[in-house]
Amino acid sequence: MKRLVTVIILTISLLVSILLCWMIAGCTTGQVTVKPSSLGDSYFPLLGNEGYDALHYHLDITPDFDAETLDATVEITIQATQNLTEFNLDFWGYTITDVTIEGQLVKYGRDQGELMIIPNYPIAIGDTFEVTVAYNGKPRKGIPEDVFYGGPKFLASAGWVFHAGGSFVTSEPRGASFWYPVNDHPKDKATYSFSITVPEPYVVATSGELIEVINDNGMLTYKSVLNDLTASYLVTVHTGDLVLDETGKEGQVPIRNYFAGRHFDRARPIFEDTSEMITFYEGIIGEYPFDVYGSVVVDFDLTYALETQTLSTYGTRILEDSVRADITRAHELVHQWFGNSVSLARWRDIWLNEGFATYLSLMWVTEIYEDDVVQSVLNDWYDRISDPDFMNTAPDSIGDPDAENLFHDAVYWRGALTLHALRQHVDDEVFFEMIRTYFQRFKDSNATVEDFIALANEVSGEDLTDLFDVWLYQKVVPQIEGLPFGDDTS
Ligand SMILES: [Zn+2]
Structure with missing residues (x-):
């Protein structure tokens, strides 16, 4: 009976793989049939891969500023969390020249953003091994248009971007795999090191700490380390x-x-x-x-x-x-606590990043400006989210806004006012206890919206489900005391 179940499951898995493969054109590369892999994020089903934990990435990159290309070798230290006969990385574009495991060349296949690697020998659960991928080419080659949230000029998710005089990297939510092979999901954070080689007089700035600069006949190699666990979309390299x-x-x-x-x-x-x-x-x-x-x-x-x-x-x-x-x-500083150290567990939890950074940025405004400045910012947010034209374009729910609305202003302004409403309901002492407890409990880790609601209930000793429900999962704008643009009918 058990064996029969296994056979059925294997058969179903195979059929699903074949079906998915068939649905994605050109999924066979040479002798390798590329199977999709997923961490199950409903907004980006193909981001992230199962079966392992990426522990460390070493990014060795030489940009060519005239050709606007990268020549790179990435070494990834990986620990298997399952027995592996194959595994995937997320990686778009470029020409791959070599893939090795522990220094031995291995087979690989590519299909759009999936790079499937086949070890020469099965890897046992718990084993740690090193993968290298050597590649070169132009960033953004082969990237589908739909990744440019907010239009083509909004480069937040483009990864490595050359511009006159240098380059920058921003990758939220899914641009990391446009400049290096990666398990591209905040659920798999890792540490990083960098060797970035540029001609004089270019200067390199990366996430983390600069260790040394080696000058080899006018070619400068900047070596740096990022020892803090980091989500892939938050890794950056700047040159210029x-x-x-x-x-x-x-x-x-x-x-x-x-x-x-x-x-x-x-x-x-x-x-x-x-x-x-x-x-x-x-x-x-x-x-x-x-x-x-x-x-x-x-x-x-x-x-x-x-x-x-x-x-x-x-x-x-x-x-x-x-x-x-x-x-x-x-706002960007607050994200180092909320967004970067406490990371979202799924992209639908974006309110935990943007609502918190937007609202807590006001605390600094309270510190350095008169009260009426803070009040006018709150009024402005409330006025905007109550505007019928704005509401027409806003997502139905900022607690689950859909991938295309990740960065909609409603997630920021309504998201911030959700915390303001919570603070007014429970008082300052309880509210800031929630903020501190939330950070302590989830730092260097991941959280869901449900995690925060449960924590808020726990810290306040009150069932706050209705408050969160109306602010996060409905479109109506509730009244907030002290804000003059409230909707009396809601
Ligand atoms: Zn933000």
Whole structure:
């Protein structure tokens, strides 16, 4: 009976594999039939792969700024969590020249974003082994259009982007696999090291800490390490005319900022208060979770900023010094706790990233501006999310907004006001106890929206299901005390 069940399951698995393979054109590469692999994320079913835990990535990359290509070798230390006769990485584009396991060439196959690797011998559960993938080519080659959330100019998920004078990397939510082979899901965080080789006078800035720069006849190799567990989309490498600024390094957390040379004088004073901001947020949330922090301002008009781990990424818009810039800098810093250390477990949990960073950024505004500035920001958010035109485009639920609405303003503004409503309901003492407990319990790990709701119920000693239900899973905008644009009928 048991054996029969096994045979049936194997037969069904085979049929499903063949069916999925048939559904994706061209899934046979040479002798290798590529089977899809998944971590079961409903928004991005093919992101992430099962059967192993990626422990460490070493990214050895030489960009060619004239040809706008990368020449790279990535070494990945992997631990099997199942017996493996094959396994997948996520990787789009480029020409792969070699794949090895423990130094031996192995077979592999590719189908769109799936790279399937076949070890020469089965790998036993618990074994740790090293995979290398050598590749070259142009970033973004072969990337489907649909990854560009918000239109082609919104490059947040493009991975490695060359621009005049250098390059930057932002990868949320799924751009990591556009510049290196990876288990591309926040559920499998890893540590990183980097060897990035550029010609003089280019400067390299990566997530983590710079160890040394080796000069070989005018070719500079920047070696750095990122010892904190990091989700793949948060890993960044910047190159260009970047000038190092270590203002604030006397604080508990070492600070290193990199500013595009021609913007250095404007950028430096704007970021001078970084240590002060970290100390402020440590008082609210808990100890800063990583070894180092800083910001990079690239010489490019980015329409967004991103909380790339230990080195937040900004375009030149951040130089328009204003309340908005202060909110943005606080937002990206708060993400180091919420988003980066406490990572979402599924992409549908995006509220845990954006609602928290948006709302808690206001705490810094409270610290440095008059009360009426904070009130006007809250009013503005409430006014906008109540606007009928806005509501028409907003997702039905910010607790599960769909992949195309991951970065809809509703996730940010309504998401922030959800926490404001919670704070008003339970009072400040209980609210900030929730924030601290949530961080302590889920740091260096992953959480779901349901995890936070359960924790809020536990800390408050109250069933808050109805409050979360209306804010996260309905479209109506409830009244909030003190905000003048409330809908009396809701
Ligand atoms: Zn954010």
